[in-house]
Amino acid sequence: MNRIELLAPAKDLHKAYTALRYGADAVYIGGKSFSLRSRASNFEVEDIASLVTFAHAMHRKVYVTVNIVFHDDDFKGLIDYLKTLELIKVDAIIVESMAVMVLCKKYAPNLECHISTQASATTSMSVNALKAFGADRVVVAREVSMQEIEVISKRVDVPLEVFIHGGMCSNYSGRCTLSNRMTNRDANRGGCAQSCRWKYHIYEGDQKVSSDDCLLSMSSKDLRASAYIERMIKAGIASLKIEGRMKSDYYIAQVVKTYRNMIDEVMTFGHLEEERIVYYDKELSKAENRPSDDGFLSGDCDHTKHLYGVNGAGVTHDFVAYVLDFDLSCGRALVEVRNRFEKGDTLEVFGPDLANTEFRVGRMLDEDGQEVSLANKPMQKLWIEVPFLVKTHYMIRKVQYDN
Amino acid sequence: MKLLITLTRFEDIHHFKDYGIKGVIAGSNYFSSRFDFSLNELKKISVECMVYDLDFFVCLDTMIEEGDRNLLREYLEFIIKLKPKGVFFSDLAVYWLLREFEYDFELHYDPQTLISNSLDASFFISKGMKVVAAKEITLDETLKIASNNPHSVSMQIFGYLKNASSKRHFLHNYFNHQKLDIDLRDNRNVTIVEETRDYRMPILETKYGTNIYTDYCLLAFKEFHLMKDLEYGIIDDLFIDKKVLYDVLNGFKLLNEENGKLLETNLILKYPNISFDKGYLYQKTSIKKEGD
Numbered sequence: 051m052n053r054i055e056l057l058a059p060a061k062d063l064h065k066a067y068t069a070l071r072y073g074a075d076a077v078y079i080g081g082k083s084f085s086l087r088s089r090a091s092n093f094e095v096e097d098i099a100s101l102v103t104f105a106h107a108m109h110r111k112v113y114v115t116v117n118i119v120f121h122d123d124d125f126k127g128l129i130d131y132l133k134t135l136e137l138i139k140v141d142a143i144i145v146e147s148m149a150v151m152v153l154c155k156k157y158a159p160n161l162e163c164h165i166s167t168q169a170s171a172t173t174s175m176s177v178n179a180l181k182a183f184g185a186d187r188v189v190v191a192r193e194v195s196m197q198e199i200e201v202i203s204k205r206v207d208v209p210l211e212v213f214i215h216g217g218m219c220s221n222y223s224g225r226c227t228l229s230n231r232m233t234n235r236d237a238n239r240g241g242c243a244q245s246c247r248w249k250y251h252i253y254e255g256d257q258k259v260s261s262d263d264c265l266l267s268m269s270s271k272d273l274r275a276s277a278y279i280e281r282m283i284k285a286g287i288a289s290l291k292i293e294g295r296m297k298s299d300y301y302i303a304q305v306v307k308t309y310r311n312m313i314d315e316v317m318t319f320g321h322l323e324e325e326r327i328v329y330y331d332k333e334l335s336k337a338e339n340r341p342s343d344d345g346f347l348s349g350d351c352d353h354t355k356h357l358y359g360v361n362g363a364g365v366t367h368d369f370v371a372y373v374l375d376f377d378l379s380c381g382r383a384l385v386e387v388r389n390r391f392e393k394g395d396t397l398e399v400f401g402p403d404l405a406n407t408e409f410r411v412g413r414m415l416d417e418d419g420q421e422v423s424l425a426n427k428p429m430q431k432l433w434i435e436v437p438f439l440v441k442t443h444y445m446i447r448k449v450q451y452d453n
Numbered sequence: 454m455k456l457l458i459t460l461t462r463f464e465d466i467h468h469f470k471d472y473g474i475k476g477v478i479a480g481s482n483y484f485s486s487r488f489d490f491s492l493n494e495l496k497k498i499s500v501e502c503m504v505y506d507l508d509f510f511v512c513l514d515t516m517i518e519e520g521d522r523n524l525l526r527e528y529l530e531f532i533i534k535l536k537p538k539g540v541f542f543s544d545l546a547v548y549w550l551l552r553e554f555e556y557d558f559e560l561h562y563d564p565q566t567l568i569s570n571s572l573d574a575s576f577f578i579s580k581g582m583k584v585v586a587a588k589e590i591t592l593d594e595t596l597k598i599a600s601n602n603p604h605s606v607s608m609q610i611f612g613y614l615k616n617a618s619s620k621r622h623f624l625h626n627y628f629n630h631q632k633l634d635i636d637l638r639d640n641r642n643v644t645i646v647e648e649t650r651d652y653r654m655p656i657l658e659t660k661y662g663t664n665i666y667t668d669y670c671l672l673a674f675k676e677f678h679l680m681k682d683l684e685y686g687i688i689d690d691l692f693i694d695k696k697v698l699y700d701v702l703n704g705f706k707l708l709n710e711e712n713g714k715l716l717e718t719n720l721i722l723k724y725p726n727i728s729f730d731k732g733y734l735y736q737k738t739s740i741k742k743e744g745d
Contacts, residue, residue, distance in 0.1 A: 119566060119567055119569050119587070120569060120570045120572075120573065121569050121570050121590060121594055122570045122571055122572075122594060122597055122598070124570070125570070125572065146567065147567075147570070147572075147573050148573055148576040148577070149570065149572030149573045149575070149576050152572075152576060153572075168567075169545075169567075170516060170544070170564075171545075172516050172517060172518060172519070172544070172546070173517050173518065173519045173522065173544075173546045174519060174522075175517065175522065175545070175546035175549040175550050176517070176544060176545040176546045176549065178549055179545040179546070179548055179549040180545070182549075183576075183580070191516075193516065193620040194519070198518065198519040198520065201519050202519055220619055220621055220623075221617040221618055221619040221665075222516060222618050222619065222620070224564075224566060224567060225564065225565050225566050225567075225617070225618045226566075226616070226617040226618070227566060227588065227589045227616050227617065228616050228617050228665065230589045230733070230738045231616055231654075231667055231668075232647065232650070234736070234738050235738060236589070236738040238566055238569075238589075239738075241738070245647070246617070248647050248648070249647070249648045250645040250646060250647050250648065251645065251646045251648065252624065252627070252637075252643065252644075252645055252656075253643065253644045253645070253646065253653065254637060254640065254642060254643050255642050259633075259635055259637075260627070260631075261631055261633070264630075264631060265648060266623065266624075266627045266645060268619070268621070268623050270621075346620070351620070351621050351626075352626055352629065353625075353626035353627065353629040353630040355626075356621075356623075356626055356627075356630065358627070358630055
């Protein structure tokens with residue numbers, strides 16, 4: 051089996067480092083310009099350069115999204131930007147625009163061009179067309195089933211990237227302007243208001259045919275492809291992509307680590323048992339903020355794959371603290387508080403090289419050495435006793451037991 | 454700029470020439486989100502177009518699935534035999550598969566949104582295609598793209614604009630979820646209204662998925678004389694009554710550089726229930742959320 055890439059999103063340097071520490075082979079980020087997700091923090095060039103240095107030292111890669119649907123005025127400064135990305139040794143850009151790809155090949159030829167999901171490549175034919183146009187990699191549309199992915203993979207000779215986790219557009223990506231019409235925010239230039247997740251009455255003629263107690267929503271459940279990782283690896287997919295440039299450190303760490311472990315298990319044992327998938331699904335649910343399913347991977351998206359009257363929630367574990375340091379001499383960890391916890395709570399620690407390990411909160415000291423029993427100030431630094439070795443960048447969450 | 458019109462009713466073909474229409478766009482229930490002519494009817498349309506000296510274009514505006522490769526191949530073979538003037542398509546799969554054939558017609562790439570700048574238009578033109586400008590760009594932007602790529606860029610100049618396109622069957626799924634025995638597939642009299650807004654957006658579900666259209670009908674008589682660099686102006690009659698359509702066609706027939714505004718006013722007054730609008734012609738959508 052070929053080595054497969056695990057590709058993670060990041061909205062800032064810290065999250066990119068987290069993704070790489072927790073097992074991503076590559077991260078994709080947006081620059082300050084030319085990138086979708088305008089609400090993501092997005093990186094200055096200096097930050098991108100720092101990230102590239104960090105990633106390359108770990109033999110990992112950095113991709114930069116240049117994936118807005120360009121208008122004529124948007125090209126201003128693009129060539130210099132591409133040259134800069136090449137100069138600081140970014141590995142690839144992710145583009146929708148064929149024109150941007152042509153400019154990139156001409157002015158920054160060392161950058162690979164990966165074609166964004168916005169190009170809606172649903173078949174081997176469209177993938178082959180994009181390859182002929184110059185694509186170095188193509189992201190397959192999220193409307194494609196696993197069976198189709200396997201066929202497409204056999205019929206093309208360009209690396210394929212497939213989404214495995216995260217939010218899903220309910221319409222073909224790049225072909226939706228609901229947000230443009232309803233909020234004047236351009237869905238394809240970083241302003242998407244996710245109008246598909248709003249609620250709508252349905253009329254046939256003048257007669258309302260929807261129920262007032264539950265209106266139509268086009269909102270899709272999130273994607274979770276855990277059951278397909280083995281098939282994707284065996285199908286020769288080049289890269290497995292996690293969606294979510296707006297997501298938190300905790301989400302990135304948990305999701306990346308779970309898929310990292312899944313991939314490694316398949317690579318080691320050649321197979322992922324059903325019970326292991328159940329285990330990994332449970333792990334993913336610890337970071338979930340919206341119900342998830344396998345989207346189009348299993349075929350059609352029927353009503354069970356939509357969200358009606360649901361806005362999210364469903365996280366089974368709260369991220370409560372980030373480990374900054376550990377004092378081996380006294381067995382205390384210096385943590386940064388993110389959410390409320392108190393003495394006596396059962397917490398779970400996980401890290402890039404630590405499997406989930408629980409402990410009960412004992413003595414806690416603030417930075418002045420004063421004992422406290424409640425951690426409820428965000429970003430407060432506390433020393434807490436932990437009965438095993440923990441390291442910087444580990445994360446601590448509160449276990450919510452099922453009733 | 455030459456005028457093309459979508460064809461909903463077969464019997465309309467013989468009227469179109471009288472209104473200065475250059476050609477018709479039609480499609481079958483294969484690979485079309487909005488046409489449902491049978492293959493025989495499509496064949497008859499191609500013949501009628503010849504009789505009435507109209508150019509004939511075929512529309513394939515759905516996204517293609519891998520499993521439909523052979524079907525698409527057969528359908529393209531069928532289309533080639535009809536000797537159309539051109540094909541409007543939304544998925545590059547059509548372009549790629551056509552390389553297997555010898556054909557002699559225009560390829561119009563119409564992905565609805567992506568042709569939003571001159572360079573991308575030029576790119577596809579360099580590959581032997583013509584393009585349809587994105588719906589959500591301004592008139593100035595469209596005209597600039599057209600002047601940079603003369604006689605290769607078309608745009609929709611009348612009708613409801615496609616807002617979104619999905620493989621999902623939104624209506625069917627919703628009624629299933631609600632356990633309601635309602636089937637609105639292929640029903641062209643369905644609208645959706647967001648709960649905090651009051652405008653109605655037509656929604657059309659077919660076997661290929663669901664398309665959602667703008668609540669307004671684009672009307673651009675006033676701008677018509679500015680569009681000389683465009684190849685085709687497309688009049689889309691989806692959701693438009695026959696009576697309204699012929700009034701619109703009459704408007705296009707009577708148009709000159711001075712009377713566009715007057716003709717628009719007449720139409721707006723005559724049909725107060727239709728929300729005519731300029732759409733994005735003068736409205737730039739913002740890149741970022743306000744406050745970002």
